[in-house]
Amino acid sequence: MNVFEIEQLKKIPKVELHVHIEGTLEPDLLLKLAERNGVSLPYNDLESVREVFRFQDLQGFLNVYYSASKCLQKEQDFYDLTLAYLRKCKEENIVYTEIFFDPQTHIARGIALEEVMAGIFAARSEAEARFGVRSQVIPCFERDRPVGDSLPLLKTMERIGGIVGIGLDSAERDNPPSIFNETFAYARSIGLHCVAHAGEEGPPEYIAEALDILAVERIDHGVRAMESTALMQRLQVEQTPLTVCPFSNVALGVFEDLACHNVGKLLEAGLKVTINSxxxxxxGGYLTANIVDTWNALGLSLEQVIQVQRNAIDATFIDAAEKYRMHRALEESLFV
Ligand SMILES: [Zn+2]
Structure with missing residues (x-):
């Protein structure tokens, strides 16, 4: 990619649809929150935090991730965390984002759900007013926790309000989407959108289950769809969006490096691919870095990268008029 194209990418208004707010906790904010809340960590300077942030697979990452989440305790902490991410969006010209959070990670530590959500919601309003960055929020159920906890939790969040949908995340192996059938059916019945992580570490059958049984509208990751010809055809015909996360896939060993990533092949097969952090x-980086490095590693064309952004707008949970405005802003930015 030449310099002109990198500059052009920065100017393009972008959309992100797969980002976990707890996963935006940078080492400097982590240390600040630990000190503010009197949390003792096994590391106490930036260098040792970065050392700990090196892991080999999903389970190794989850161990570090959940341990760092212990520093998030009060409404102010969730506000600071969310605002820091939305400030980053402003810097990268990410104009709209749908943010995941993991309520069970916090409830299990005795944190009130109301505090978590109030902090996130306050930062959303602040960022929209100050930076013009708009966002919506999607709580994810952790599939390796007892499935019976999910429906009562969903009903609590329904009472609090303010969410646009639900998702399913955490350790995929041996935790098929189908067991969350009842919770997802209830979510659909109250008008919430549904998404699920599937086909990252888990097999392509989990993607089909998420579509058939949970009736999800987007698949998070989904890169293992390529192992099934029938599934690839279905995803192409139905144009189900995939929220692909290249840096994540390399960090967790799903692909050896970016040059081996299959996102270019998924695009060439006509699937509705989006790129996310x-x-x-x-x-190792936010949305723009994911796009630029993947683009370079795979030799994607500028047109393909723009198509990914068009796909992301189509895949958002916003109304048709707003989607139209976002498409127009994207196309106009290409001629500046
Ligand atoms: Zn994820």
Whole structure:
């Protein structure tokens, strides 16, 4: 990619649809929160935090991720965390983002859900007013926790309000989407959108289950779809969006390096691919870095990168008029 194209990419208004707010906890904010809340960590300077942030697979990452999440305790902490990410969005010209958070990680530590959500919501309003960055929020159920906890939790969040959908994340192996059938059916019945992580570490059958049984509208990751010809055809025909996260896939060993990533092949097969950062503080970079480095590693064309942004707008949970405005802003930015 030449310099002109990098500059052009910065100017393009972008959308992110797969980012976990807890995964945007940068080492400097982590240390600040630990001190503010009197949390003792096994590391106490930036260098040792960065050392700990090196891991080999999803389980290794989750161990570090959940341990760092212990520093998030009060409404102010969730506000600071969310505002820091949305400030980053402003810097990168990410104009709209749908943010995941993990309520069970916090409830399990005795943190009130109301505090978590109030902090996130306050930062959303602040960022929209100050930076013009708009966002919506999607809580994820952790599939390796008891499935019976999910429906009561969803009903609590329904009472609090303010969420646009639900998702499913955490350790995929041996935790198929289908067991969350009842919770997702309830979510759909109250008008919430549904998404699920599937086909990252888990097999392509999990992607089909998420579509058939949970009726999800987007698949988070989904890169293992390529192992099934029938599934690839289905995703192409149905144009189900995939929120692919290249840095995450390399960091967790799903692909050996970016040059081996299959996102170019998924695009060439006509799937509705989007590119996202997942847990940028842990995986080496935010959205623009994910796009630029993947683009370079795979030799993608500028047109393909723009198509990914068009796909992301189509895949958002916003109304048709707003989507139209975002498409127009994207196309106009290409001629500046
Ligand atoms: Zn994720």
């Amino acid at each position: 997942d847990d940028p503080a842990y995986f």
